[in-house]
Amino acid sequence: MHETSASHAAHQHTAPTSFIRKHVFSLDHKVIGKQYYDLALVAVFIGMGLSWLMRIHLGWPAWPIPLLDKLSAVGAPGGVMTPEYYLSLMTMHGTIMVFFVLTNAPFSAFGNYFLPIQIGAEDMAFPRFNMMSFWTIFVAFIVMMTAFFVTDGPPIAGWTSYAPLSAVGGDAGPGMRLGQTLWAVSIAIFCISSLLGALNFIATTLDLRTKGMSLARMPLSTWAWFVTAVIALLAFAALLPATILLILDRTAGTSFFIPAGLVLSDKLQPHSGGSPLLWQHLFWFFGHPEVYIAILPSIGIVSHIIPVFARKPLLGPRAAIGCIMATGFLSYMVWGHHMFVSGMSPFSANLFSVPTLFITIPMTILTLLLIGSVYGAKMRFTAASLFCLGFISVFISGGISGFFLAQPSIDIYLHATYFVVAHFHFVMAVASIFGVFAGTYFWFPKMFGRMMNEGLGKLHFWLTFIGVYCVFMPMHYLGLAGNVRRYSAFTDDYLIPLIPVHKFITVAALLTGAAQFIFLFNLIWSRFKGPIASENPWEATTLEWSTTSPPPFDNFGGRHMVVYHGADEYGVQSSDGKDYIMQTSPEKVPAR
């Protein structure tokens, strides 16, 4: 039963009628959320395709890859990629995945769609900003993709674009002319979009909560999007000026990141006075919080979904919120752990190491709370809940290796090896994507009014879960053996014996990647042919399940929702014989 307000909701804007305003330049947060999702979907398949190309090259460097020479005749003559083209693809893989997938999907896509609904709002606080932030990011994406088609090819400086390699221009090598400039321009545009989005999330959460929706009653997913927005606001505010300075160094002859006396391509560079470490500090001041921008929304999504399928409340929701906030706060004090070998003062290594190790405490608490929530549950095993459980497992695996890299004395051995690649792929990429998969299987019925195919979803889970372990666990062993990352071939005497491990990883990566087409098929097929979804197919309590699937334009059909409980009233006996009580139900919660 839902309480509705007598006075009709005065919606901020009326429902559009034209195709363009409905589906393209829409102000509706739900349409914008889906646009973000679709952009991330396109980006993730491009990014995955790039990783396939890289992995094939690492396993079998001499193999011609069909059609690759069509993408770049210079970069892959006869289909065999050159060392510089490998670096180009690697740079684009990292950039696309971190910015256009891991920031977009769990945060911007699901956050846009569900944050307003979960707090009972009709839309975001600033719908026009919202539309702008999507179309700005769309432009950023197009600019980034253009780098594939410029004469010189995409940049080769990695997603971190360390100066002076990224700053001096074409003398640094192929891809470092227009390609690198396009990279920097795209990232600057991306920052603007993210700042707009973050402001919107914060204002919406603070101002548009419906009656009874106190902060403590907000679902964990909304909490995570809110804290992430605060992090993003500060992080992208640091990256934006950094990329502008980089663009100036590249195009206007300034020397923010370039010191005097550099000789590249036999030319003494006309720069002086800059500092390469300044770029590293600015970049990682953004870059480390970015890790949490990628992972916190997925932690929130998983914490939101597990109780639904465990049929019991999340253990310690307030502790979980505290941990999410503590992590967000600490994320700004640890950026230097990316720079232990950078030549910064060795005294500062301890300063950055201690908070980095401390961040494992809130993260461990969060993990234990999730595991503890599974204890004694009557688990309903669906594709969504399996991905949540898988999330816990890969998050543990990725988090554990953080203990090693947080310590400068060990990091000087493991830095820039595959151990790091294993660490960040598990903890930030795979874990975050598992949260996105869980969110997709869970919310798809609400977003499209149809159910996804559970059988295909479960098959997708098993192949992906086992696959990612086959891909990323062996990378720890490679790192321990000193296998350097970002190499296009392994020619060193001590690396040659490790090539069989790389071949194994390549095969695993190809198979795991192929399994993602099951997901893509399920997604597209279910959008049109899936069984019609009811209003609340998972028997969940939060506000998104108190409206039709999909919700009407103003989310609740003119009703003003009133909230009486927290989000996790599962495992209780309701008056109508159910085991849960909706947030909107005025019924008193009986003691458990």
Add this chain to the structure above:
Amino acid sequence: MGRLFAVVVTVITLLSVSFFVMHTWWMPVDISTTGPAIDHQLEETMTGSGLLFLGGQLLLGLFVWQSSDKNPARKIKIFPGGANPLVAAAIILVGIEILTLTFVGSKAWAAVNLVPAAADSLHIDVQAEQFAFYFRYAGPDGQFGGLHPDKIDDGSGNYFGLDPANDVAARDDVVVGSLVIPVNRPILLTLHSKDVGHSFYVPELRIQQDFVPGIEIPVHFTATQTGKFEIVCTQLCGLGHYNMKAYLQVMSEADYEQWLKGQEGQ
């Protein structure tokens, strides 16, 4: 389905751990005086975090196994004591782990980075460039010549930008493509880069240090075993990054002196 998950997680966990325990792929043997402390630190971290990994994954598997019990009479249970014991366990277990690691680890770090090089260290100058390392010895006069970037000319072998015409100290500097050092003698390297960022990584020395254009970075170590080892670049420096390497040759004192004389004679 839950039982399958529990089994799969357990198998993955035990398989993953077994390769670490068996050292199937592992660090090469250490050849430096500071390496044993780093190896000890790594082993300690491996044990502590390995136990947390095992504990976390197996507990997850166990709880998922139990939660899949379909018995309709079974009641939903809350974790004994609620969230508090888990929060306390996380703070105590991880707290002890990180404090231990910090105190022990900062000593290992200090031994490498906060202790100045010994006064009698052999000083060698290192220049990194796309895509090679060059090493410079001071020569019989014990003095390094000054560096002039405008004089750098790879074509004539002037990788460092020396000016022997006007700089007496530069005339006897020995520049070679391999790092040749005597065993058991403290070595002090000064790293500088000609163009972009590079890194000096010798896994056997347990040392990795970036070259940062514009600044000179000291690195010191003492090698304890003779032999030939690879120096590789670990900071992305451009298209030839994967192929940027040099050799470290650790010789007996006598062999080293003889080698140096041979170089100085050229």
